[in-house]
Amino acid sequence: MIAAVSLILSALSASTLVLAAPRPISQPAFEKKSALPTHWYHKRDHPVHELFRRGPGDDPLPAVGSPEWAANFAGVGQTPENNIPQKWLDALAAAEHAGLIPNFAPALTTDGGLTTSSYPPGTNAGQEPICSSMYQCRHQDDVWDAPANMIGLSVDDGPVSYPTASPRLYDFLKANNQKVTHFMIGANILGNPQMFLRAYEELDDDIAVHTWTHRHMSTLTNRQLVADLGWTLQIIHDSTGGRVPQYWRPPFGDADNRVRAVAMHVFGMTTVIWNQDSQDWTMAAPGGTTLPAIQAAFTRWLNGPRNPGLIVLQHEITADDVTAFINMYPLIAAASEAGRAQGLEPWRVVSVSQLFDGSADGTQGSSEHEGWYQNSWNNTAAVDDVDIIDGGYAASISDASLTASATPTSRAANGTAPGGPTGTTIPTQSVSINSATVGKKGVWATVALGLVGVFALVL
Numbered sequence: 001m002i003a004a005v006s007l008i009l010s011a012l013s014a015s016t017l018v019l020a021a022p023r024p025i026s027q028p029a030f031e032k033k034s035a036l037p038t039h040w041y042h043k044r045d046h047p048v049h050e051l052f053r054r055g056p057g058d059d060p061l062p063a064v065g066s067p068e069w070a071a072n073f074a075g076v077g078q079t080p081e082n083n084i085p086q087k088w089l090d091a092l093a094a095a096e097h098a099g100l101i102p103n104f105a106p107a108l109t110t111d112g113g114l115t116t117s118s119y120p121p122g123t124n125a126g127q128e129p130i131c132s133s134m135y136q137c138r139h140q141d142d143v144w145d146a147p148a149n150m151i152g153l154s155v156d157d158g159p160v161s162y163p164t165a166s167p168r169l170y171d172f173l174k175a176n177n178q179k180v181t182h183f184m185i186g187a188n189i190l191g192n193p194q195m196f197l198r199a200y201e202e203l204d205d206d207i208a209v210h211t212w213t214h215r216h217m218s219t220l221t222n223r224q225l226v227a228d229l230g231w232t233l234q235i236i237h238d239s240t241g242g243r244v245p246q247y248w249r250p251p252f253g254d255a256d257n258r259v260r261a262v263a264m265h266v267f268g269m270t271t272v273i274w275n276q277d278s279q280d281w282t283m284a285a286p287g288g289t290t291l292p293a294i295q296a297a298f299t300r301w302l303n304g305p306r307n308p309g310l311i312v313l314q315h316e317i318t319a320d321d322v323t324a325f326i327n328m329y330p331l332i333a334a335a336s337e338a339g340r341a342q343g344l345e346p347w348r349v350v351s352v353s354q355l356f357d358g359s360a361d362g363t364q365g366s367s368e369h370e371g372w373y374q375n376s377w378n379n380t381a382a383v384d385d386v387d388i389i390d391g392g393y394a395a396s397i398s399d400a401s402l403t404a405s406a407t408p409t410s411r412a413a414n415g416t417a418p419g420g421p422t423g424t425t426i427p428t429q430s431v432s433i434n435s436a437t438v439g440k441k442g443v444w445a446t447v448a449l450g451l452v453g454v455f456a457l458v459l
Contacts, residue, residue, distance in 0.1 A: 051087055051230070051267070052237040052244060064239045065193035073190055073235060080186075080212050081220075081227040088230045088266070092222055095265040102129060102258045106219050113215035117254055125256070132218065132256040133273050139260060143247075143272045143352070146309030149345045151332065152352035154181040154272075155316040155325065156210055156249060159188055159195035164319035170198050172326055179205055181352040182316075183249040183272075186212035186232035189239065200240060204379050206353040206372040207236055209248035209269065217250045217259045225262045233267060242383045244374040247272050247353060253313075268374055272352060274313040276301055278328075281313075283320045294324045295331065302335035306344065311352060 062068035075083040095101050107117045117134070119125045126135035138144055146152045159166045159182070173180060182199050184207055189196045199205050211217065211228045220228065229248065237244055248269045250259065255271050263269045278297065282288030301310055314328075315321040336346035353372040376383040 051085075051091060052234050053242070061238050061241065064197055069193070069238065070190065072238060073231065076186075076190075076212065076231050078187075078213060080231045081224040084223060084227045084230070088226050089223070091266045092226050092262070095262070096222070098265075100265040101222060101261045104129065104258060106221055106258075107216065107256070109216060109219040113217075113219035115216075117216035117218050117252070128257070130256050132254070133250070133271070134218075134252065134254050139257065139271070141264065141270065142255070142260065143270060143356075144308075144311065145275050146311050146352075146355050148307035148309055150309035150348045150350065150355060152181070152309070152311045152350060152355040153178070153314075154183060154208075154249070154311070154352045155314050155321075156183045157188070157214070158182055158184055158316040159192045159199060160317050161192045161195050162317075162319070165322055166192075166195050166316050167198075168319070169316050169322045169325060170195075170203060172322075172329075173203055173205070176329065178329075178349065179203070179351040179354065181206050181208050181247070183208045183210035183247075184232070184236070185210050185214055186235050189232075189235050193239070196239060200379060206245075206351050206379075207240065207243075208245050208272070208353070209233060209236065211248075211251055214251045216252055216254045218254050218256050220259075222258070222262055225259060226266060229263060229267055229269070233269075240379070241376075243376050243379075244268075245372070246270060246374045247372075249273070272311070274311045275308065276310055277313045278324060280315055280321045280324045283324075284318055291320065291324055291327060295327050298328045298331050299335070302331055302347070303338060306339075306347075309347075309355075311355075 062072070092101075107119050109116050109118070119130065119132075123130065125132040126137045128137075131137040131139050133139070133142060155169065161167065182205055184196070184199075186209075196207075200207055209229060209232045212231045213228055215228065217225060217228070232248075233244060246269050248263055249272045253273050255263075255273075260271045263271060276297075278294050279289040280294060283290065298312075301312070314325055316325075332347050332349060339346065357372065372378065
């Protein structure tokens, strides 16, 4: 199985442009926040935890990577919607009954959502009621920007075992004591459990959701959304001692009001997008960007306006992805030094989850801030064990309280990302997205086809 993933990724990075990777920076000029009392999951008194509990107290959970651990996901495969726990469906039904899930049809697709997503002719996806983040419609509850003078680092699509991808990135992060948020694919966790443990245990990094199948979420039904998100949450829960992430990033940045509502009101998760795209995902495709072009883009961003701060789309699935990240890192220090000469604060570099946990003002852990998990403070603190109303998140709360929770405080910083502010209006047209030219990863169809073989090996 791991060999199959390696072969896929080897093909994707066959045309690697070799550049010397910079050495670890022992005394960076920018301010790092890497060992903070933060959390990236919901506390256990959050009722979403009941959706993933496998037994009283979740103790013990099978060892990560063991046959018993893998057996819990044997029926998921490449179509997780074929096996949905009833309590997840009950939570969805309660949210729908409460009127929290917009009632419009999924987007259209020609390939099962692997690379394409489109809305019917005459649909304006860039405004309400659709408000697609692919069209730069900024919903108030999504995260797009970092606070001023801050950089939220994240990588998507891991973990993988290809030697010059995730393993090399993790070596670099450890050498530089730098935290990132890993938006992980559930199927990749299943296929690469030891690399998952490196990120979670060795690096002590925060883990977030990037779905199980990496499809365009707007093309999926509500049930399919629940399955794709739920099984990814479940494998992270089962691999972290029962922790439940509260952040997720949609593949291709494809979330509309229906998608984000399922993520929030069934599973309690906040949608995270980005305000700059490194385009690293195009390097494996003909005519894609190059490592020097990515480095030039980072130089512009880092030496440009500091408000809002930066959340940049980056990946960890090919050698070039990781080289782009490594090449970017010393540019932060250089830009911070240049800024000092102009009286500017140095960049503060944290994971995406740490942007909103109080790292900015030194009050991390206080109740007014968001954390990493829904049910524990960090990777080493005890998972809270309190009584939870049975029946799942949405099903355990009254319609009135669910309705009140539909408008949580926005965590996005002020500022406008490329493409326009909240509710950007796009002329009415037939909206069609082909991710090979516009969306997040033109090479994903190749990866997805390879994953079919991986699933076959698993099953």
